[in-house]
Amino acid sequence: DQQVKQNSPSLSVQEGRISILNCDYTNSMFDYFLWYKKYPAEGPTFLISISSIKDKNEDGRFTVFLNKSAKHLSLHIVPSQPGDSAVYFCAARATYSGAGSYQLTFGKGTKLSVIP
Amino acid sequence: NAGVTQTPKFRVLKTGQSMTLLCAQDMNHEYMYWYRQDPGMGLRLIHYSVGEGTTAKGEVPDGYNVSRLKKQNFLLGLESAAPSQTSVYFCASRRTSGRNEQYFGPGTRLTVT
Numbered sequence: 001d002q003q004v005k006q007n008s009p010s011l012s013v014q015e016g017r018i019s020i021l022n023c024d025y026t027n028s029m030f031d032y033f034l035w036y037k038k039y040p041a042e043g044p045t046f047l048i049s050i051s052s053i054k055d056k057n058e059d060g061r062f063t064v065f066l067n068k069s070a071k072h073l074s075l076h077i078v079p080s081q082p083g084d085s086a087v088y089f090c091a092a093r094a095t096y097s098g099a100g101s102y103q104l105t106f107g108k109g110t111k112l113s114v115i116p
Numbered sequence: 117n118a119g120v121t122q123t124p125k126f127r128v129l130k131t132g133q134s135m136t137l138l139c140a141q142d143m144n145h146e147y148m149y150w151y152r153q154d155p156g157m158g159l160r161l162i163h164y165s166v167g168e169g170t171t172a173k174g175e176v177p178d179g180y181n182v183s184r185l186k187k188q189n190f191l192l193g194l195e196s197a198a199p200s201q202t203s204v205y206f207c208a209s210r211r212t213s214g215r216n217e218q219y220f221g222p223g224t225r226l227t228v229t
Contacts (some may be wrong), residue, residue: 032216043120043206044159055186061155089158093216097184102147102166103174104218 002056003027004092006107014115019077021110023090026071030092034104035064035075047088048075080114087111118142122207128227129197137192137224139207141226147210148190149174149218150182152203159206165190197228 003004005024013019023033031052049058050073052066057064077084081088090107123138132151139148151174161174165184179201181193190209196203204225208218 006158034217036220041223043222045148045220047216049217091159095216102164102172103149104162104216106155106159 001026002088002094002108003030004089004105006090006110009108010111012113012115013080016079019020019075019080019084019114021075021077021088021090021112021113023073023075023107024071025073025092027094027105028071029094030095030105031095032093033064033066033073033115034091035062036089036106037084038089038109044089049079065085077112080112081116082114085112085114090108099106119128120147120207120209120219121135122205122224124224125222126225128196128229129229131184131198132199134193134195135178135197135226136194137205137207137226139192139209139221140188141190141207141209141219142188143211143219144187145219146210147218148206149186149210150180150190150192150200151206151208152176153206153223154203162192162205194226197226199228201227202226 001046034049035047037047066073087109089109092103117184120141149164151159163182165171183191207221210218
């Protein structure tokens with residue numbers, strides 16, 4: 001049972017345009033969400049996060065939106081740059097659920113290609 | 117400050133052989149994690165540790181053992197490697213409080229033939 005779903009395996013966007021990566025979750029205990037970026041042959045690196053008490057968090061070109069009622073979050077990248085081409089993983093944590101509070105549950109990732 | 121390092125970077129094993137992957141972090145993090153990444157499967161948690169001397173099972177622990185004898189090191193062992201364990205293995209660490217993000221190592225690519 002996949003608790004964090006990234007339904008788009010890949011996404012292509014023109015340089016300068018907006019990239020929107022989507023993530024859905026099923027576990028209502030999740031209350032903290034993170035996005036990671038991964039280049040080939042490297043480990044994932046943290047990009048941006050959001051707590052469930054917020055519905056938006058911004059960091060430069062990156063904005064994460066959270067819709068708790070829909071159990072949906074999205075990552076917006078504006079403007080997209082060729083260096084943003086990578087695999088993006090959505091992850092979630094259930095802060096107050098015992099062993100689950102130590103763990104992150106990851107989606108399968110979306111490969112973003114930004115075309116110059 | 118090297119962050120999270122993993123040894124080795126690549127390894128080829130024959131079925132039935134054993135090996136140990138080493139993860140080291142210099143950030144004084146309490147929590148450490150081992151994941152595997154397979155094509156189309158995302159990152160799946162194998163084992164984790166919330167402190168020196170403690171370990172716990174994650175989502176896919178079968179066929180693996182771990183040890184956390186020192187706070188800075190987290191070892192992942194394969195006692196009898198199987199082709200199904202061909203994967204890229206990532207180690208990560210995290211502080212106990214504050215921001216929740218995990219810091220990842222560069223990965224170990226393991227092939228079992």
